[in-house]
Amino acid sequence: MGRPPSNGGPTFRFNASEVGEMEAVLQGHHYSVPSREILDALALRFSSSAERSGKVEVTWKQIWNWFQNRRYALRARAARQSAPVQPNMPAMPQHDQSVLRNVAQAPHPQAFHPKEAQPSATTQSVGSNAPKNSLLEFEAKSARDGAWYDVAYFLSHRAIESGDPEALVRFSGFGPEEDEWVNIRRHVRLRSLPCESSECAAVLPTDLILCFQEGKEQALYFDAHVLDAQRRRHDKRGCRCRFLVRYDHDQSEEIVPLRKICRRPETDYRLHQLHA
Ligand SMILES: [Zn+2]
Incomplete structure:
Protein backbone atom coordinates (compact mmCIF):
# COMPACT_ATOMS: atom_id res chain seq x y z
CA MET A 1 0.00 0.00 0.00
CA GLY A 2 2.04 2.90 -1.24
CA ARG A 3 1.38 6.49 -0.48
CA PRO A 4 -0.78 7.96 -3.22
CA PRO A 5 0.45 10.95 -5.18
CA SER A 6 -1.05 14.23 -4.13
CA ASN A 7 0.08 16.46 -6.95
CA GLY A 8 -3.16 16.27 -8.90
CA GLY A 9 -1.77 14.39 -11.89
CA PRO A 10 -3.99 12.77 -14.50
CA THR A 11 -6.53 10.38 -13.09
CA PHE A 12 -6.42 6.71 -13.98
CA ARG A 13 -9.62 5.40 -15.54
CA PHE A 14 -10.80 1.94 -16.42
CA ASN A 15 -12.30 1.52 -19.87
CA ALA A 16 -15.80 0.22 -20.47
CA SER A 17 -14.86 -3.38 -21.15
CA GLU A 18 -12.72 -3.53 -18.01
CA VAL A 19 -15.56 -2.13 -15.94
CA GLY A 20 -17.94 -4.67 -17.48
CA GLU A 21 -15.62 -7.49 -16.56
CA MET A 22 -15.20 -6.26 -13.00
CA GLU A 23 -18.96 -5.85 -12.62
CA ALA A 24 -19.39 -9.49 -13.59
CA VAL A 25 -16.72 -10.59 -11.11
CA LEU A 26 -18.29 -8.51 -8.34
CA GLN A 27 -21.66 -10.09 -8.99
CA GLY A 28 -20.10 -13.55 -9.02
CA HIS A 29 -18.60 -12.83 -5.62
CA HIS A 30 -21.89 -11.69 -4.16
CA TYR A 31 -20.65 -8.12 -3.86
CA SER A 32 -17.61 -8.83 -1.75
CA VAL A 33 -14.09 -7.91 -2.85
CA PRO A 34 -12.52 -10.92 -4.61
CA SER A 35 -9.27 -12.53 -3.50
CA ARG A 36 -5.84 -11.15 -4.26
CA GLU A 37 -5.28 -13.91 -6.83
CA ILE A 38 -8.28 -12.77 -8.83
CA LEU A 39 -7.26 -9.12 -8.56
CA ASP A 40 -3.76 -10.03 -9.78
CA ALA A 41 -5.18 -12.00 -12.69
CA LEU A 42 -7.41 -9.09 -13.72
CA ALA A 43 -4.47 -6.67 -13.46
CA LEU A 44 -2.37 -8.89 -15.68
CA ARG A 45 -5.08 -9.29 -18.27
CA PHE A 46 -5.94 -5.58 -18.40
CA SER A 47 -2.26 -4.61 -18.61
CA SER A 48 -1.64 -6.90 -21.56
CA SER A 49 -4.63 -5.71 -23.59
CA ALA A 50 -3.95 -4.10 -26.94
CA GLU A 51 -5.01 -0.72 -25.61
CA ARG A 52 -2.70 -0.76 -22.58
CA SER A 53 0.19 -3.04 -23.43
CA GLY A 54 3.49 -1.17 -23.24
CA LYS A 55 1.79 2.06 -22.14
CA VAL A 56 -0.16 1.74 -18.92
CA GLU A 57 0.24 -1.00 -16.37
CA VAL A 58 -2.88 -1.69 -14.35
CA THR A 59 -2.08 -2.68 -10.77
CA TRP A 60 -4.04 -5.00 -8.52
CA LYS A 61 -4.43 -2.08 -6.12
CA GLN A 62 -6.23 0.03 -8.71
CA ILE A 63 -8.57 -2.87 -9.28
CA TRP A 64 -9.04 -3.35 -5.56
CA ASN A 65 -9.92 0.32 -5.28
CA TRP A 66 -12.54 -0.02 -7.96
CA PHE A 67 -14.17 -2.92 -6.13
CA GLN A 68 -14.03 -1.09 -2.83
CA ASN A 69 -15.56 2.06 -4.29
CA ARG A 70 -18.25 0.11 -6.12
CA ARG A 71 -19.16 -1.65 -2.92
CA TYR A 72 -19.56 1.69 -1.17
CA ALA A 73 -21.98 2.81 -3.84
CA LEU A 74 -23.96 -0.42 -3.69
CA ARG A 75 -24.07 -0.30 0.08
CA ALA A 76 -25.54 3.19 -0.03
CA ARG A 77 -28.28 1.93 -2.29
CA ALA A 78 -28.96 -1.11 -0.12
CA ALA A 79 -29.05 1.00 3.03
CA ARG A 80 -31.61 3.33 1.50
CA GLN A 81 -33.84 0.43 0.51
CA SER A 82 -33.67 -1.43 3.80
CA ALA A 83 -33.64 1.43 6.27
CA PRO A 84 -35.95 4.32 5.46
CA VAL A 85 -35.29 7.33 7.62
CA GLN A 86 -37.73 7.52 10.47
CA PRO A 87 -39.02 11.04 10.74
CA ASN A 88 -39.43 11.29 14.48
CA MET A 89 -36.04 10.07 15.60
CA PRO A 90 -34.51 12.24 18.26
CA ALA A 91 -31.08 13.67 17.58
CA MET A 92 -28.76 11.05 18.95
CA PRO A 93 -25.15 11.07 17.86
CA GLN A 94 -23.56 7.70 18.38
CA HIS A 95 -20.71 7.27 20.78
CA ASP A 96 -17.93 5.47 18.99
CA GLN A 97 -15.71 5.10 21.98
CA SER A 98 -18.15 3.12 24.09
CA VAL A 99 -18.83 0.79 21.20
CA LEU A 100 -15.19 0.26 20.48
CA ARG A 101 -14.36 -0.51 24.05
CA ASN A 102 -16.80 -3.38 23.93
CA VAL A 103 -15.37 -4.61 20.68
CA ALA A 104 -11.85 -4.75 22.00
CA GLN A 105 -12.89 -7.01 24.86
CA ALA A 106 -15.06 -9.41 22.92
CA PRO A 107 -13.87 -12.78 21.60
CA HIS A 108 -15.48 -12.44 18.16
CA PRO A 109 -15.96 -8.74 17.73
CA GLN A 110 -16.70 -8.85 14.01
CA ALA A 111 -20.24 -9.99 14.67
CA PHE A 112 -22.05 -7.39 16.69
CA HIS A 113 -25.60 -6.37 16.89
CA PRO A 114 -26.09 -2.80 18.02
CA LYS A 115 -28.23 -3.93 20.91
CA GLU A 116 -25.36 -5.94 22.36
CA ALA A 117 -22.67 -3.43 21.65
CA GLN A 118 -24.39 -0.28 22.81
CA PRO A 119 -24.68 0.71 26.43
CA SER A 120 -28.30 0.26 27.50
CA ALA A 121 -28.81 4.00 27.88
CA THR A 122 -28.57 4.53 24.13
CA THR A 123 -29.83 1.18 22.89
CA GLN A 124 -33.48 2.09 22.80
CA SER A 125 -33.27 5.10 20.57
CA VAL A 126 -30.38 4.00 18.39
CA GLY A 127 -31.56 0.42 18.15
CA SER A 128 -35.02 1.35 16.94
CA ASN A 129 -33.51 3.11 13.95
CA ALA A 130 -31.09 0.36 12.99
CA PRO A 131 -32.09 -2.06 10.28
CA LYS A 132 -32.97 -5.44 11.74
CA ASN A 133 -30.16 -8.01 11.89
CA SER A 134 -27.60 -5.42 10.89
CA LEU A 135 -24.08 -5.69 12.19
CA LEU A 136 -21.99 -2.80 13.32
CA GLU A 137 -19.32 -2.24 10.74
CA PHE A 138 -15.98 -0.60 11.30
CA GLU A 139 -13.25 1.05 9.33
CA ALA A 140 -9.62 1.37 10.35
CA LYS A 141 -6.82 3.69 9.34
CA SER A 142 -3.78 2.02 7.86
CA ALA A 143 -0.43 3.31 9.09
CA ARG A 144 1.08 2.36 5.74
CA ASP A 145 -0.73 4.98 3.70
CA GLY A 146 -2.94 6.89 6.11
CA ALA A 147 -6.09 5.80 4.27
CA TRP A 148 -9.17 4.19 5.82
CA TYR A 149 -10.26 0.68 4.91
CA ASP A 150 -13.22 -1.45 5.84
CA VAL A 151 -12.49 -3.88 8.66
CA ALA A 152 -13.26 -7.51 7.87
CA TYR A 153 -12.26 -8.90 11.28
CA PHE A 154 -10.69 -7.93 14.54
CA LEU A 155 -8.19 -10.74 15.03
CA SER A 156 -6.74 -9.82 18.40
CA HIS A 157 -6.12 -6.96 20.76
CA ARG A 158 -3.38 -5.92 23.12
CA ALA A 159 -2.79 -3.39 25.85
CA ILE A 160 0.04 -0.95 25.38
CA GLU A 161 1.68 0.25 28.59
CA SER A 162 2.48 3.67 27.26
CA GLY A 163 -0.69 4.37 25.33
CA ASP A 164 -4.01 3.32 23.88
CA PRO A 165 -4.89 -0.34 23.33
CA GLU A 166 -4.40 -1.74 19.85
CA ALA A 167 -6.35 -4.17 17.70
CA LEU A 168 -5.00 -6.49 15.03
CA VAL A 169 -7.12 -5.82 11.98
CA ARG A 170 -7.82 -7.85 8.85
CA PHE A 171 -8.78 -5.38 6.17
CA SER A 172 -11.72 -6.27 3.98
CA GLY A 173 -10.50 -7.61 0.66
CA PHE A 174 -6.94 -8.11 1.90
CA GLY A 175 -5.03 -11.14 3.11
CA PRO A 176 -3.03 -11.80 6.28
CA GLU A 177 0.07 -10.14 4.82
CA GLU A 178 -1.72 -6.78 5.09
CA ASP A 179 -2.88 -7.20 8.71
CA GLU A 180 -1.99 -4.29 10.94
CA TRP A 181 -2.03 -3.37 14.61
CA VAL A 182 -3.98 -0.16 14.91
CA ASN A 183 -4.69 2.22 17.75
CA ILE A 184 -8.28 1.48 18.75
CA ARG A 185 -9.09 4.90 20.10
CA ARG A 186 -7.76 6.93 17.20
CA HIS A 187 -7.71 4.66 14.18
CA VAL A 188 -10.80 2.46 14.49
CA ARG A 189 -14.31 3.84 14.16
CA LEU A 190 -17.75 3.06 12.86
CA ARG A 191 -17.81 2.99 9.10
CA SER A 192 -18.40 6.22 7.25
ZN1 LIG B 1 -27.01 18.11 -3.60
Missing part, protein backbone atom coordinates in the same frame (compact mmCIF):
# COMPACT_ATOMS: atom_id res chain seq x y z
CA LEU A 193 -21.57 6.29 5.22
CA PRO A 194 -21.78 6.85 1.47
CA CYS A 195 -24.22 9.63 0.66
CA GLU A 196 -27.39 9.29 -1.34
CA SER A 197 -28.37 12.30 -3.41
CA SER A 198 -31.01 13.34 -0.91
CA GLU A 199 -28.43 13.41 1.87
CA CYS A 200 -26.26 16.21 0.50
CA ALA A 201 -27.96 18.71 2.81
CA ALA A 202 -26.43 16.82 5.75
CA VAL A 203 -22.90 17.60 4.54
CA LEU A 204 -21.89 20.95 6.00
CA PRO A 205 -18.78 23.14 6.08
CA THR A 206 -16.28 22.15 8.83
CA ASP A 207 -17.51 18.52 8.76
CA LEU A 208 -15.03 15.71 8.99
CA ILE A 209 -15.70 13.40 6.05
CA LEU A 210 -14.11 10.40 4.41
CA CYS A 211 -13.26 11.48 0.88
CA PHE A 212 -12.24 9.45 -2.16
CA GLN A 213 -9.01 10.96 -3.45
CA GLU A 214 -8.13 9.83 -6.95
CA GLY A 215 -4.50 10.03 -7.95
CA LYS A 216 -2.61 8.77 -10.96
CA GLU A 217 -1.68 5.46 -9.39
CA GLN A 218 -4.48 4.77 -7.01
CA ALA A 219 -7.49 6.15 -5.30
CA LEU A 220 -8.06 5.88 -1.57
CA TYR A 221 -10.37 7.08 1.15
CA PHE A 222 -8.82 9.77 3.33
CA ASP A 223 -10.01 12.01 6.11
CA ALA A 224 -10.88 15.47 4.87
CA HIS A 225 -12.80 18.50 6.04
CA VAL A 226 -15.48 20.33 4.15
CA LEU A 227 -14.51 23.97 3.54
CA ASP A 228 -17.45 25.04 1.44
CA ALA A 229 -20.60 23.61 -0.12
CA GLN A 230 -22.02 24.90 -3.40
CA ARG A 231 -25.64 23.88 -3.53
CA ARG A 232 -27.08 23.26 -6.97
CA ARG A 233 -30.46 22.26 -8.22
CA HIS A 234 -30.72 18.46 -8.44
CA ASP A 235 -31.80 16.85 -11.70
CA LYS A 236 -32.70 13.29 -12.63
CA ARG A 237 -29.07 12.25 -12.25
CA GLY A 238 -29.29 13.29 -8.63
CA CYS A 239 -27.12 15.63 -6.60
CA ARG A 240 -25.23 18.22 -8.65
CA CYS A 241 -23.81 20.03 -5.62
CA ARG A 242 -20.08 20.53 -5.30
CA PHE A 243 -18.00 20.48 -2.14
CA LEU A 244 -14.66 22.12 -1.55
CA VAL A 245 -12.68 19.83 0.72
CA ARG A 246 -9.23 19.83 2.27
CA TYR A 247 -7.54 16.50 2.88
CA ASP A 248 -6.08 16.16 6.35
CA HIS A 249 -3.00 14.14 5.34
CA ASP A 250 -1.57 16.44 2.67
CA GLN A 251 -3.61 19.65 3.10
CA SER A 252 -4.48 19.56 -0.60
CA GLU A 253 -7.81 21.05 -1.62
CA GLU A 254 -10.21 19.70 -4.19
CA ILE A 255 -13.77 20.29 -5.40
CA VAL A 256 -15.63 17.00 -5.33
CA PRO A 257 -19.12 15.70 -6.08
CA LEU A 258 -21.21 14.07 -3.37
CA ARG A 259 -20.47 10.55 -4.62
CA LYS A 260 -16.88 10.85 -3.41
CA ILE A 261 -17.95 11.80 0.08
CA CYS A 262 -18.77 9.47 2.95
CA ARG A 263 -20.21 11.22 5.97
CA ARG A 264 -19.66 10.25 9.57
CA PRO A 265 -22.50 8.39 11.32
CA GLU A 266 -22.57 11.21 13.88
CA THR A 267 -24.33 13.34 11.27
CA ASP A 268 -27.34 10.98 11.09
CA TYR A 269 -29.33 13.26 13.36
CA ARG A 270 -29.32 15.96 10.67
CA LEU A 271 -31.14 13.66 8.27
CA HIS A 272 -33.75 12.97 10.88
CA GLN A 273 -34.17 16.69 11.36
CA LEU A 274 -34.37 17.28 7.60
CA HIS A 275 -37.12 14.73 7.23
CA ALA A 276 -39.03 15.81 10.30
